[in-house]
Amino acid sequence: MILTLAFRNLFHDRIRLAVTLIGILFSIVLVAVQLGLYLGASKMITSNIDHANADLWIAVYGAKSFEDGGMLLTSRERHQALATPGVKAVIPLIVRFAEWRKPEGGSTRVVLVGTDAEDGGLEPFDLVEGSWEDIKAPEAIAVDRTYFNELGIKGVGDTAQIANGRVRIRAVTDGVRSFTQSPYAYTTLNRARALFGDGDGTTFYLVQTVPGADVKQVQQDLVNRLEGAEVLTKEEFRDRSLKQWLFRTGAGVALIGGALLGILVGTVIVAQTLYSSTKDHLGEFTTLRALGSSSGYIYKVILAQAGISAIVGYILGISIALIILVLSHNTALPMVMTPALAFWLFTLTVGMCAISALSAIMKVTKIDPAVVFNK
Amino acid sequence: MIDQPQPVLEAIDIVKELGSGAGKVRAVKGASLALVPGELTLLMGPSGSGKTTLLSILGCILSSTSGILRVAGTETTNLDSEELADLRRKHMGFIFQSYNLFPTLTALENVRIALDVRGQKDFSASNRCEEVLRDVGLAHRLRSYPGNLSGGEQQRVAVARAIASSPSIVLADEPTAALDGENGHAVMALLARIAKEQKRSVLAVTHDPRTLSYADRVVRIEDGRIVGEERRPDGLDAPEIADLTKRRKANG
């Protein structure tokens, strides 16, 4: 009967129900989009780090993110690292901004990634055309489909000019987007060195440890051996990259601020409608109290109203968020939705509605059943 | 008087002050009253004499300023609002002048909610509610909403709601005031029958002289005090007490 009464109270006033649901829906969509974009941005920023098979990253001192390195590490650091106990492999990785000259003229910036997949470090991922073997061919390079326009090319076989040399598209990735808006271009380590005219330098060393090694200990040993270089765990490097792009630039703060605003607005709207609904049904709640119901029973009716609103509002909100997700797929900043985020949003909705119920519950605690005979 | 049954509700010297400061009113000024099973008692008196106030106190809805109230042997003096609600739930049924039905619930649901607040939620509770509604003559109106019922039908739903949980005490404030003659008689007959057949104590506040003929006992209140009580002599049928009252009035 608690659910029945809650349902009837809600559906009794359709307009108020609509306002409640729109409030929740608005809130969910806003929070979902903001956090979805946040996740999308995070994914862009960390996708290369996540795909690299490394326990530790050696970077030049002060490197702020994956894109911020130069080619300052040399084979000296490599030898020092290899001599460290617990280290199995030390794999060079080049990441550096470069000028891309389009075949039809004009230029743009790319992030050139030089990596030898057979080293087991970073293998170009999400390839939809060609393979990393193809990238080993002379002049070969892989770029993402999303950026064809920007790069002035149409597909595999097209050529362009990077720094000192000519490159030819041999493989294509899909969905490997760049937060800096400078597309990633993947080639081999040696071609990257050749293009930049630097025979020995590298941006990072990916360190793989022997099975069973204490990664923290290896990290400490490496720090002691290497001068002018930093040694970060995968997690540390991820966090540092995220901090650089999401917080130093303010982008993440704006996204999270938008989400908080969504929560706030949703809570206020739901609290307002639930309160006015409770006020309208106060006579009935008073009768219930006179009939001997405990106050807990009445709270449950109000909480059930909040809960039903939450569930319906969530279903509507998440559906719209998913539509936006699909629509954002081919934009510069695609939204991401994970089961964890969806679940978190549900918890948030229920929590938001429960908090909204507080003002209504405060109202019914003041019910005096004595007024029941005086109407 | 020989086997007078034990009272289920006993009020001694009830005083109630309402309002505060200059607007303070002594609505009940020392009223004593006991209710026994199997009787329909009418509480009659002029407007403002304290009938509703006294009824609210007897119903554990309002607490008295002083005096003692015992419900089924429990003294109510030091009980908090949840414990009072508990007493109401266990022992009482209420009927209101304006019915106080839930407009969004059907007749059956309106009765069921009275059992639901008592934690009786199973199928047999639902059956019991249907049975009670059938008993008050509403078998054909189970799924109707209050808005589609006549006043008399609504009040009968309210009666069903009051008795569904088998309370020992049924309290009604002006149950017939909003009803026309025929419906008023039907509801009073129902209350008298509930008292008789189901051995409950029924107390109804009323202005309505039409209700007299159904009473076992009439208690008169004036200016917050009980000023008189008439009892239908044993062995007389219900209508006779009405004659008795009429004769008394005629005699002056």
Ligand SMILES: Nc1ncnc2c1ncn2[C@@H]1O[C@H](COP(=O)(O)OP(=O)(O)OP(=O)(O)O)[C@@H](O)[C@H]1O
């Ligand atoms: N909340 C209140 N504050 C102050 N005085 C009140 C309050 N409620 C009732 N009274 C006064 O208490 C007295 C008794 O009121 P009560 O409602 O019990 O009378 P009643 O016999 O039920 O009258 P009626 O037949 O008109 O319903 C009246 O004088 C009334 O004005």
Ligand SMILES: [Mg+2]
């Ligand atoms: Mg009254």
